[in-house]
Amino acid sequence: xxxxxxxxxxxxxxxxxxxxxxxxxxxxxxxxxxxxxxxxxxxxxxxxxxxxxxxxxxxxxxxxxxxxxxxxxxxxxxxxxxxxxxxxxxxxxxxxxxxxxxxxxxxxxxxxxxxxxxxxxxxxxxxxxxxxxxxxxxxxxxxxxxxxxxxxxxxxxxxxxxxxxxxxxxxxxxxxxxxxxxxxxxxxxxxxxxxxxxxxxxxxxxxxxxxxxxxxxxxxxxxxxxxxxxxxxxxxxxxxxxxxxxxxxxxxxxxxxxxxxxxxxxxxxxxxxxxxxxxxxxxxxxxxxxxxxxxxxxxxxxxxxxxxxxxxxxxxxxx
Numbered sequence: 001x002x003x004x005x006x007x008x009x010x011x012x013x014x015x016x017x018x019x020x021x022x023x024x025x026x027x028x029x030x031x032x033x034x035x036x037x038x039x040x041x042x043x044x045x046x047x048x049x050x051x052x053x054x055x056x057x058x059x060x061x062x063x064x065x066x067x068x069x070x071x072x073x074x075x076x077x078x079x080x081x082x083x084x085x086x087x088x089x090x091x092x093x094x095x096x097x098x099x100x101x102x103x104x105x106x107x108x109x110x111x112x113x114x115x116x117x118x119x120x121x122x123x124x125x126x127x128x129x130x131x132x133x134x135x136x137x138x139x140x141x142x143x144x145x146x147x148x149x150x151x152x153x154x155x156x157x158x159x160x161x162x163x164x165x166x167x168x169x170x171x172x173x174x175x176x177x178x179x180x181x182x183x184x185x186x187x188x189x190x191x192x193x194x195x196x197x198x199x200x201x202x203x204x205x206x207x208x209x210x211x212x213x214x215x216x217x218x219x220x221x222x223x224x225x226x227x228x229x230x231x232x233x234x235x236x237x238x239x240x241x242x243x244x245x246x247x248x249x250x251x252x253x254x255x256x257x258x259x260x261x262x263x264x265x266x267x268x269x270x271x272x273x274x275x276x277x278x279x280x281x282x283x284x285x286x287x288x289x290x291x292x293x294x295x296x297x298x299x300x301x302x303x304x305x306x307x308x309x310x311x312x313x314x315x316x317x318x319x
Contacts, residue, residue, distance in 0.1 A: 005029040005277065006072065008064060008098070010089050011080035012053070013038040016103055019269035020078045021047040026270045027277060032067065032074065035060040064096050074098040076276075083186075084179040087112050094123040101128045101276060105189050106287040108181045110295055113284050120284065128281035132268035133194040135275070138261040142254075143198045146223065155199065157226040158253040160312065162241075163187055164234035165213075175212070177298060183215050184297040188230045191252075192219075193290035199224035205293060207300035208309040209316055216310045217297065224254075229310040236312065 013036035031048040054060035077093035079102040093100040173179040200222025207217040214231040
């Protein structure tokens with residue numbers, strides 16, 4: 001196929017990797033090599049059965065280098081590895097002569113963005129990140145609507161996201177704050193990116209609650225006051241969700257009106273790839289605000305039930 005791009009994936013055994021496999025396939029491109037320490041990766045057969053697979057980074061690295069020296073140059077390396085490895089794997093992609101497509105969080109610390117900007121310039125390659133909520137039709141429409149309202153109007157937002165996790169979570173890299181960035185990074189960063197994209201930069205970032213399995217706080221943005229609550233605890237689910245057998249619950253209420261964008265996520269990774277391939281991918285600076293927010297949250301001292309706190313905090317914090 002003419003103009004077919006050549007890909008590799010790092011972290012192909014992760015749950016999100018299948019969306020990248022599908023996106024590469026849907027955009028008419030080819031996957032040459034994959035890497036994951038787990039060999040439970042039979043899903044590759046549904047997309048690219050001829051892709052070379054490695055469980056050791058050293059062998060993967062050698063294969064990519066041999067491809068390059070034989071005249072086969074990767075165009076992109078897609079990165080679906082654990083959060084704390086993103087920075088290193090992005091560097092590998094650029095050193096290998098490829099651009100990077102990285103899942104969020106792009107990095108765990110704000111200063112890593114500056115270092116990557118230097119490397120991006122050095123190798124003249126692009127570091128792209130997946131910010132798929134910015135491509136959701138409902139949220140695009142919401143942003144366009146709010147962009148046409150007076151800039152001095154402050155909106156009141158209530159964000160609740162509860163997605164219960166079992167004991168496995170805390171024994172995996174996701175349960176290690178040094179590897180994952182903690183709950184705000186693991187399950188909250190896409191919300192914080194979406195909110196700052198629509199409502200502007202951060203003026204205040206106050207944390208009321210910060211536990212390994214739940215966190216809550218208040219964000220004041222240029223155009224919004226946000227009370228947010230994140231939880232991995234099944235007990236925090238509302239009764240109506242438990243009665244329906246649900247293990248997750250999400251609401252986004254803006255000025256007392258609930259915004260439903262639960263549908264429409266199926267093909268957003270493919271849309272993200274289409275935008276990246278067209279030269280319109282989200283880059284390093286697009287990630288800065290959300291990375292700064294979650295970094296500040298995980299290093300904050302919680303203030304408890306003071307100020308504008310989320311209603312669910314009262315279930316957790318006792319005076």
